[in-house]
Amino acid sequence: DMATAVAEAVRMTARVKKKRSRFLVPATINPEHYEVIQTYTEPAEIELEKVDFNAETGLMDVSDLESKMDDVAGVYLENPSHLGFIETQVNEIDRIVHENDALLVAGVDILSLGVLKPPGQYGADIVVAEGQHLGSPVSYGGPLLGVFGCINERKLIYQLPGRLVGMTRTEHEPQETGYVLTLSPREQHIRREKATSNICSNQALAAVTAAVYLSLLGPSGIHQLGETIAFNSNYVASQLNGIEGVLAPALGESIWKEFVVRFDNGVTAQDVHEFLLRQGLHGGRILNHDFPSLGESMLFSVTEIHTKKTMDELVNTIRDVVEGGAK
Structure with missing residues (x-):
């Protein structure tokens, strides 16, 4: 899956940059991915360190990044990020990473590339992604499919897992x-x-499914899908932001699919989550534990499968619990 793909990429950078033993990740990284990376890197004696982010925009703190580049084999960049905002400093990050002779690893959402700049255009050396949503069904969290690629340089290709x-x-x-x-x-x-890896091959069926899905969509279909997702997510975010005591998106100015929603009027994210469940709606992921600095917040995701009716139902239900004190 994408978590192991990121972890394999980290180890790959250390093999390419043999005398370097540090790797930097954004502080906004998916916590589950970070745990998997720790599991993979600890036996290889690779030191992980997080790079701070701007509390308002979510963007990587490039000054903090620049100050931590000593003995770094690689830097991980998510775009869109785990918290939904689009990282707009990709060219600056690329400059800092490569001026320090490190490798840039980009984690992307494949479907976002129909509307966002591909990682090859901002200097990524290695690219990882999750392929589960490329035609595979949602089956109790799986099946997952890690996507892994690198630039056409022999020293990298020979280290591919x-x-x-x-x-x-x-x-x-x-x-x-x-x-x-x-x-x-x-x-x-x-x-x-x-x-270089003990990765298994039981993702072959999911990979075939992904190939069929992408071939049926084609370039124009992927572009249209990316636009639809962007429109739907921004519509819901703007509607939620119109509710008193709700801030959406609470992090970042530009979003694509996911976005953070914060509740500032005394209602907790747990209250909202439980009320939504009672109304037959599964809300966003509660962020309080993993990102306490964001306050009472949830991570929502809106895609092409959501109709205007279901999106409005979500907004109105949240309005009921926030403004009306519904229980």
Whole structure:
């Protein structure tokens, strides 16, 4: 999944930058992803450190980033971020990272790339993503599918985790296309203890599903889907922001799919969550524990599957509990 893809990317940067043992991540990173990264990096003796963020915009504190670049193998950047805001300083972050001879790892939402700048255009060396929403059903949280890629440089390609399949063709006419495992650095193969990864191959079915989904959408479909999601999420955020005592988005100026909602009038995020459940609505993720500085807040996500009726129902239900004191 994306969590292990990020963790594999961190270890990959340390293998490429052999004399460096530190890696920087944004303080707004998905807490579950951070825990997985810790699990992967502790045996490799890679030191993790978080980079501060602006309390109002959520953007990475580039001054803090610049001050922490000593002995850094790589820097992780999420765009859109886990908390929904769009990181607008990508070119500045790219400059700082590469001026210090480190690698830039970008975590993206694939469907956002129909409307947002692709990571290759702001200098990312390694790209990771979650592929679950590329046609796979929501089945109790799965199946998940990690997406992993890097720039076309041999020193990086040779350190890729998992397997790399190459395409070739037969020597004589009529030439036919063939596929072969070009790089197999897993411990199940000849690498054994020198393997770069022990990643498994049971995501093959989900990968085929993702390929079919993307081929059916095509470039124009992905662009249209990205625009629809952006319109729906911004519509809900603006409607919620019109409720007295509610701030949406509470972090950042530009959002795509997710956004933070804060309740400032004495109503707790837990109150809102429980009331929504009683009305048959599953609200956003409560952020109080993982991001206490955000106050009574929740992380909402609006996509193309939400109709105007369901979006208005969510807004009106939150208005009932916030303004009317509904229980």
